[in-house]
Amino acid sequence: MLTALVTGGAGFIGANFILLARKNDWLNIINLDKLTYASNLENLAELRGDRNYNFVQGDISNIELVSYLLNQYKPDVIINFAAESHVDRSIFSPQVFIQTNVVGTFNLLEASRFYWQKLSPQKQQNFRFLHISTDEVYGSLQADAAAFKEDTPYTPNSPYASSKAAADHFVRAYYHTYKLPTLTTNCSNNYGMRQFPEKLIPLTILNALDGKYLPIYGDGQNIRDWLYVIDHCEAIYLVLQQGKIGETYNIGGMNEQTNLAVVNKICGILDELVPKPNFSYSSLINFVPDRPGHDRRYAIDCSKIKHDLGWQPKENFDSGLRKTVQWYLDNSAWVNQVSTGAYQNWLKQNYENRK
Numbered sequence: 001m002l003t004a005l006v007t008g009g010a011g012f013i014g015a016n017f018i019l020l021a022r023k024n025d026w027l028n029i030i031n032l033d034k035l036t037y038a039s040n041l042e043n044l045a046e047l048r049g050d051r052n053y054n055f056v057q058g059d060i061s062n063i064e065l066v067s068y069l070l071n072q073y074k075p076d077v078i079i080n081f082a083a084e085s086h087v088d089r090s091i092f093s094p095q096v097f098i099q100t101n102v103v104g105t106f107n108l109l110e111a112s113r114f115y116w117q118k119l120s121p122q123k124q125q126n127f128r129f130l131h132i133s134t135d136e137v138y139g140s141l142q143a144d145a146a147a148f149k150e151d152t153p154y155t156p157n158s159p160y161a162s163s164k165a166a167a168d169h170f171v172r173a174y175y176h177t178y179k180l181p182t183l184t185t186n187c188s189n190n191y192g193m194r195q196f197p198e199k200l201i202p203l204t205i206l207n208a209l210d211g212k213y214l215p216i217y218g219d220g221q222n223i224r225d226w227l228y229v230i231d232h233c234e235a236i237y238l239v240l241q242q243g244k245i246g247e248t249y250n251i252g253g254m255n256e257q258t259n260l261a262v263v264n265k266i267c268g269i270l271d272e273l274v275p276k277p278n279f280s281y282s283s284l285i286n287f288v289p290d291r292p293g294h295d296r297r298y299a300i301d302c303s304k305i306k307h308d309l310g311w312q313p314k315e316n317f318d319s320g321l322r323k324t325v326q327w328y329l330d331n332s333a334w335v336n337q338v339s340t341g342a343y344q345n346w347l348k349q350n351y352e353n354r355k
């Protein structure tokens with residue numbers, strides 16, 4: 001079994017990936033996570049006692065720590081999930097996005113390069129640096145424009161997207177300049193269990209259950225392409241195993257939805273699962289002032305990963321969304337743990353002036 005250094009594995013996608021990887025005995029894992037507000041070690045509680053899983057608290061920007069871990073654990077692959085990931089936070093406080101997403105990825109690449117150069121020829125050949133990125137680097141699409149392909153020019157519009165774009169460029173440069181065996185994936189919006197409730201879907205579920213208003217930015221007609229997180233994790237593992245070195249792969253759900261449609265679907269599911277007499281959760285919908293620079297539409301053309309690696313999403317949106325709502329209903333302890341004072345402060349900062 002290969003050993004992977006996974007960064008950011010206590011967050012939403014990283015934790016789902018680690019749980020899947022350990023369940024299937026795909027990888028022996030060292031999880032390096034700074035444990036920011038978005039992380040939750042409870043996500044990984046079921047791995048307590050698993051001898052093929054180790055957790056280290058630390059920052060990917062800390063090149064000494066990363067170098068130490070590489071020399072200590074001698075991983076065969078690195079999977080970089082670690083990032084500041086929320087667009088709205090990047091508008092309020094862009095600096096930490098530069099620090100983690102750009103400087104952090106750069107330092108991780110530097111440490112990896114020095115480590116990789118000292119490996120045996122066989123280990124060097126098998127080594128992979130897999131960088132997890134986003135479709136937001138491609139910017140915003142007109143309603144009738146073709147979906148993003150791997151060669152669509154980068155036109156990031158938010159501080160978050162710009163920081164991810166910069167990181168992607170460094171990954172590319174390390175392949176072309178140093179021949180570090182890199183891979184990059186650019187994925188659309190993920191949804192599913194364990195997502196921090198600052199993002200649209202869990203925020204809507206939890207606000208609705210609390211009887212709070214459901215904030216929809218602008219006219220609610222912005223479009224996102226939604227992919228179930230487990231489908232994303234399976235695609236990542238496939239790219240790790242079979243992806244062509246130096247290449248990028250777009251991953252998407254082929255599932256474009258307006259934000260208003262997504263919120264209405266959640267309300268419909270809650271009306272069934274947690275009915276209240278003479279009340280529909282959709283009555284809580286509230287149109288609020290828009291996100292500055294709000295990208296209108298994302299759509300992913302994932303024909304490359306489909307044709308070259310044989311991947312396609314398995315979950316459909318209606319059943320995936322129902323499972324997601326059910327997960328938040330079944331995991332009130334998790335919800336209570338993340339709904340701390342810091343989270344309440346964030347809600348105040350982002351929504352108070354939007355009422």
Ligand code: NAD
Nearest residue numbers: 008010011012013034035036038039059060082083085190
């Ligand atoms: P998340 O915010 O839920 O989790 C990020 C994790 O990274 C957290 O556990 C956090 O503690 C950790 N982290 C942050 N800064 C760190 C640092 N300096 N050093 C070490 N760890 C650090 O994010 P997510 O939604 O799970 O996204 C994971 C990755 O996937 C990100 O790179 C993101 O850009 C990308 N992505 C996310 C989506 C999505 O819809 N969520 C879609 C496409 C791509």
Ligand code: DAU
Nearest residue numbers: 085086087134135136188189198199200215216217222259
């Ligand atoms: O496209 C991939 C990206 O998807 C990832 O790279 C990001 O890490 C991830 O956060 C996500 O970015 P978005 O900005 O699309 O996700 P978010 O859940 O914040 O918003 C989804 C849409 O819903 C977006 O058009 C903004 C809108 N929205 C969001 C919130 C939080 C609202 O209308 N109201 C809200 O309160």
